[in-house]
Amino acid sequence: MPTQPVQDPEENLPDWLRALRKxxxxxxxxxxxxxxxxxxxxxxxxxxxxxxxxxxxQEIRARYKKTTGSLPATEGTxxxxxxxxxxxxxxxxxxxxxPAAEETQPPMEEPQAVKETPPAFEEEIPESQDEESGAEExxxxxxxxxxxxxxxxIDPGVLPSWLQALRPGGSYPTExxxxxxxxxxxxxxxxxxxxxxxxxxxxxxxxxxEKPPVYSARLEVTENQGLHAAVFIKMLxxxxxxxxxxxxxxxRPTRVLNLIMATVLFLSVLFPLVxxxxxxxxxxxxxxxxxxxxxxxxxxxPAGAPVLVAFEVQPAxxxxxTPLAIAILGHLLDRQAQLVFISTRPSGPALxxxxxxxxxxxxxxxxxGAYTQxxxxxxxxxxxxxxxxxxxGATLSTMSAGADAWQNSSLDPIRGINSFALIxxxxxxxxxARAWIEQGAGVLPNGLVAVTSAQAAPLLxxxxxxxxxxxxxxxxxxQGAALYERLRAQDGGLGRAYWDAYSYGIGAIMLLILLGGLxxxxxxxxxxxxxxxxxxxxT
Amino acid sequence: MELNQELLSQIGLLAAAVLTLITLSYAIxxxxxxxxxxYLFIGVAAGYAAAVAVQDIVLPQLVFxxxxxxxxxxxxxxxxxxxxxxxxxxxxAKLSPRTARLGNPVTAMLAxxxxxxxxxxxxxxxxxxxxxxxxxxxxxxxxxxxxxxxYYGEGIRIIFDGVVVLLATVSTLAYFHFGAASRGKQEPxxxxxxxxxxxxxxxxxxxxxxxxxxxxxxxxLGALIERLAFLREIALMFMGVP
Numbered sequence: 001m002p003t004q005p006v007q008d009p010e011e012n013l014p015d016w017l018r019a020l021r022k023x024x025x026x027x028x029x030x031x032x033x034x035x036x037x038x039x040x041x042x043x044x045x046x047x048x049x050x051x052x053x054x055x056x057x058q059e060i061r062a063r064y065k066k067t068t069g070s071l072p073a074t075e076g077t078x079x080x081x082x083x084x085x086x087x088x089x090x091x092x093x094x095x096x097x098x099p100a101a102e103e104t105q106p107p108m109e110e111p112q113a114v115k116e117t118p119p120a121f122e123e124e125i126p127e128s129q130d131e132e133s134g135a136e137e138x139x140x141x142x143x144x145x146x147x148x149x150x151x152x153x154i155d156p157g158v159l160p161s162w163l164q165a166l167r168p169g170g171s172y173p174t175e176x177x178x179x180x181x182x183x184x185x186x187x188x189x190x191x192x193x194x195x196x197x198x199x200x201x202x203x204x205x206x207x208x209x210e211k212p213p214v215y216s217a218r219l220e221v222t223e224n225q226g227l228h229a230a231v232f233i234k235m236l237x238x239x240x241x242x243x244x245x246x247x248x249x250x251x252r253p254t255r256v257l258n259l260i261m262a263t264v265l266f267l268s269v270l271f272p273l274v275x276x277x278x279x280x281x282x283x284x285x286x287x288x289x290x291x292x293x294x295x296x297x298x299x300x301x302p303a304g305a306p307v308l309v310a311f312e313v314q315p316a317x318x319x320x321x322t323p324l325a326i327a328i329l330g331h332l333l334d335r336q337a338q339l340v341f342i343s344t345r346p347s348g349p350a351l352x353x354x355x356x357x358x359x360x361x362x363x364x365x366x367x368x369g370a371y372t373q374x375x376x377x378x379x380x381x382x383x384x385x386x387x388x389x390x391x392x393g394a395t396l397s398t399m400s401a402g403a404d405a406w407q408n409s410s411l412d413p414i415r416g417i418n419s420f421a422l423i424x425x426x427x428x429x430x431x432x433a434r435a436w437i438e439q440g441a442g443v444l445p446n447g448l449v450a451v452t453s454a455q456a457a458p459l460l461x462x463x464x465x466x467x468x469x470x471x472x473x474x475x476x477x478x479q480g481a482a483l484y485e486r487l488r489a490q491d492g493g494l495g496r497a498y499w500d501a502y503s504y505g506i507g508a509i510m511l512l513i514l515l516g517g518l519x520x521x522x523x524x525x526x527x528x529x530x531x532x533x534x535x536x537x538x539t
Numbered sequence: 540m541e542l543n544q545e546l547l548s549q550i551g552l553l554a555a556a557v558l559t560l561i562t563l564s565y566a567i568x569x570x571x572x573x574x575x576x577x578y579l580f581i582g583v584a585a586g587y588a589a590a591v592a593v594q595d596i597v598l599p600q601l602v603f604x605x606x607x608x609x610x611x612x613x614x615x616x617x618x619x620x621x622x623x624x625x626x627x628x629x630x631x632a633k634l635s636p637r638t639a640r641l642g643n644p645v646t647a648m649l650a651x652x653x654x655x656x657x658x659x660x661x662x663x664x665x666x667x668x669x670x671x672x673x674x675x676x677x678x679x680x681x682x683x684x685x686x687x688x689x690y691y692g693e694g695i696r697i698i699f700d701g702v703v704v705l706l707a708t709v710s711t712l713a714y715f716h717f718g719a720a721s722r723g724k725q726e727p728x729x730x731x732x733x734x735x736x737x738x739x740x741x742x743x744x745x746x747x748x749x750x751x752x753x754x755x756x757x758x759x760l761g762a763l764i765e766r767l768a769f770l771r772e773i774a775l776m777f778m779g780v781p
Contacts, residue, residue: 223724231726255568262566266767269760273768315584319765320758346591347584378596381656382649395600438664439656454757458750466668467675478761501764509756 257519261512268508272500280503282496283483290464291480294449294473295487297422298328303336305421306414311343311352312425312432317453318351323481323494325426326359328451331488332424333363338410339371340420342396344384344432349375374405385439388417423448430456437463437470449473451480478502556773559766601627673708677701707743714740 187197221229271277285292301307309329313321332339341352353373360366375396377383387394391414392406405411413419423440425448427433433450437460440448447470450460454477463471475484479502481495490496561576601623604615613620626645633642678697685694713736719727729737 227721227724227726234726259567265763266563266566269764270767270771273764273771316580317758317762319769320761322765346588350587376591376595378592380653381660382652385656385660434665435660438660441660441664441668454761455751455754458747458754462669462672463665465672466665467671468668470664470668477757478764479757498761498764498768501767502760505760505764506757509760 268504269501280500290474307337308420310425311348312427314428317428327484342374426451428453430459447472710740
């Protein structure tokens, strides 16, 4: 770094300013007393002798002269700007000053208070200050100082009022916080910049690499929490995931097995259908009293009795339920029941109408339209409850055609849900039938009968034994169709036509389940092959 | 041009047969045609439901009454029509995320009424009758009659039925009992009695689930039989066999 000799700022002072300062030095009380100096400054403090310096400052100057010769120009300039003010402020400010003391004018202290200045503050006083002893008059500063040391009556340890007014907010360092390495003029002792002065410290604290503190990762749990965690871990340990190699070995022949099972099932079902065989024995009605109850209830209906048929059939299972529905509706039509159809499913009325037209178009009641389609009952459970409470007040889709179905004179006797002699729920799933049972509980003293798909029967069987009884009879699936046709001594029905295929199909399914179980056992008994790298990658 | 009705019917039957064959071909694996048929079925079902809702519900219950009111021939009371229209508009606001909050009251009303009906119906139509049936597990009157008449086998059957039902009910409930007594610093364990009952309950639960699964399987088998019978009829029809 280039260095320049120190120049005293007093050297560049113009003549008029020198004359002014000389006059001020002669009249010190006029120069500062009116504006800056406190009015109660003692005379001894307001007129210090130019060569009188505190002893501590003289010691610093002496020590600094021994170690360094000259300071860089920048340093001198900087010190010329700041350091005199710092020294003066330190000289005037009390060592222990309180904010309350700042507001009021502090009393001047005795000169010996300077001796209480902290040593750290003494060390940071630069060497340039001693130059003012002899060469002060020759230095020409590049600025106009507000006051000079020989003019301002500085009492050590006391701040003047104007300086106190400049201090920011009362929070300021009482001493220089810089470390010795950051002080100007100190040479670098390590690294590539060793020997150079006025450089930023190379080993700053932010560059130091320290071992991070180690925090404990151990959870603080109570004994009770530990016990619960042990139970949870035990449960997790008991759940064994399937071995990867076994799953891989089983998945390989899945497609072949699917084809084999599909072929066996198709052939077992298709063969009886093609040959029109009727060799399988029909189910025994004695084993299905719930189906016999349905038959008895329908068979006991008087001619012209109104029967409500809730046709809750989904299109996907229409094929399965068709044989049974045909058997039930055929029986109802034979008994000359007055059929009233309704559905809470949008496709229900269309499927019911299609079945009537395809299967019973020759029946006089259907041919003449002596049945009623109330249509689609929209609104779910709320609409169903409304219909059960007041059938005539419910909103029905058939009203959209402008013709109210209830205007039919054949429905005049029907004033409530109990006016129907029987309620038949034809449902492809258990939920729809259960909705009718639950919403009709307590309202339907005669209960209802359900004609359902085979998948709904297990869930609805519980209602056959409930107390009070909420389901009077139940018929389900192909088996129910064959059984009902047998009860009616009917030949040529779809139930009987499908019964052989149904029986052989069940036999084939049982055989496949049995063989599949044996195959699975054999697979497990087979010694495991070592997993190859390709198998491990899933290739 | 007027299409022949019989020809249309035959085309419909042929299309149904082709779609059925494509659906059954799933046995050899998943393929795009099967997915196409699947989407077609779902789309047709949803479209039909929407058409029914619009034609049979929205138009006659809302739109036509409003048009009649505008035309000066009211078919509904003005207050009822206003309530219907307001509820419909609020529900229609659910279509946009910005106005969805307006439809919350209507949705809440629908959900609240549905939940109340479902819970009330379940309690009144399922829970209480099932509890009543379980409480009368042992048919004491029939048992006494059987003993008086000398039908001891029937009496034993009644007792056996009652024991089975009682054991099934209690053990199934015990299976869902997960409480365990604390044993100090040792891990809590269920009592041996509860464990044994829970094991028996798992057997009954397995039987119940097997019954449900067999029902689904039988329903699918019935549908398969009906479809294969339909294919046979179509084949015979196109072959000219009466």
